[in-house]
Amino acid sequence: MIEFILPLFGRFHPILVHLPIGILAFGIILVFLSEKGTSKHLDSIRLAFLLGGIFAVISSISGFLQYQYEGFTWETVQFHFFFGWATAIASFWLFYEVNKANSNPKNLKLKAAGLFGLMLFTGHLGGNITHGEEYLIEVLPPEMQSLIGYEIEPEKGLVLPEQGWEELAYYDEVVQPILNQNCKSCHNPKNLKGELDLTSFDKMLEGGEDGSILTAGNAKESALYSRLVLPKEDEDHMPPEEKRQPEKEAIELIRAWIDLGATKSAKLGESNIDTETLEPFFHRVEKPFYPELAVDPATEESLSNLKAEGFFAEKVSETSNWLMISCVNFQSFSDQDWSKLGAVKNQIAYLDMTGTQVTDAILDSLNTLPNLTVLKLNQTGISGDNLQVLNENKNLKHLYLNETKVDLSSIQALKEHPLLEKVFAFDTPLAEKEVSEKFKFILETGNYQLPALPTDTIVY
Incomplete structure (x- = not known):
């Protein structure tokens, strides 16, 4: 009955171990608050080191029992065990x-500073046992990890x-990787929680x-699965609530594997x-x-000149040399103004000429932009008669033609474009009729209608 x-x-070790840490830390603080040659705080310092040593002994005994009954290997706990006793002895010596x-x-x-360092190192070793040797290291940036000699490869x-x-x-390429990521840290040859090793099929x-x-x-009826689906607050739930x-x-993959015969x-x-x-x-x-593609960045002079003309000109991202050019503040932009973009033609990936004075003639000039990916010609005089020239813009993915005069024949001229993904043609002649033809790209024409609901006819 008393076994x-x-x-x-x-199992009280994780709780008990905090008592000597707190008491000794309090005593060490009093040491540094005391002046040399005085007896101020001396009685409190004596008591702190005495109680800290006593509880360090109690914690070491409970830690040894946890090792005996919880499946830890001696190689895993030995240094933490020895340094725990060293902390207790150092406390009694200072007392x-x-x-x-x-x-x-x-x-x-x-x-006292030496005792504090010993206490920190002992605690670090204990943390390695419960959370893994890389618990503190894994959150550091890769550069800092390398600096202190660690190269962590997460599961x-x-x-x-x-x-x-x-x-x-099923087992080697599906189940085992799941166990490696979620269970291996506690159930491995060095840390046999519950005397269970989940690092191989045989184990x-x-x-x-x-x-x-x-x-x-x-x-x-299999604990490997049934514990996974218990409520997180259940003490038998695995992995523990605080773990990944x-x-x-x-979990469903593990269930299916067991039901298949494991x-x-x-x-x-x-x-x-x-x-x-x-x-x-x-x-x-x-x-x-x-x-x-790797392109040279646009010069600061080129960007300044564009902004001075009225263009919005920025990089599409901090790590890219591709440019986003918009005429939102340059609505008078016309076909004749095209030459103003010549200095950055290789860097332009996003060009917005919405609401400007451009016509179909501008389409021939767009061929000079080899990396153009997004083109917006909304609310312009584009009729679409010469839209097929955009097939030469091999990187074009999104084309906006809202509120223009494009029709179905204009769009058909683009059906062989190699990369085009989406074409938007809201409020155009094309949007006025139902398009049954299928294209490799997505054609958005608007005029969407939600189905009527019975509640729409209710009068309150």
């Missing part, structure tokens, strides 16, 4: 030094290909202190998992919106 006492006392003196002993501040977790995922080895089959964690074919929690889709040979495609569950883990390479 639970020692394991319970061991002895202060107790035999009638005033603050010589070099007491230096000795990447689950990444799936969009094609061929059905042939993936998982061995189970932990409560026996097997897998019941093949029945996820609900796996995505619900990752074997090492199963393929992901053999399960009842749908692509919606796999969606968050698909590997996608995000293509940059603007061209992947």
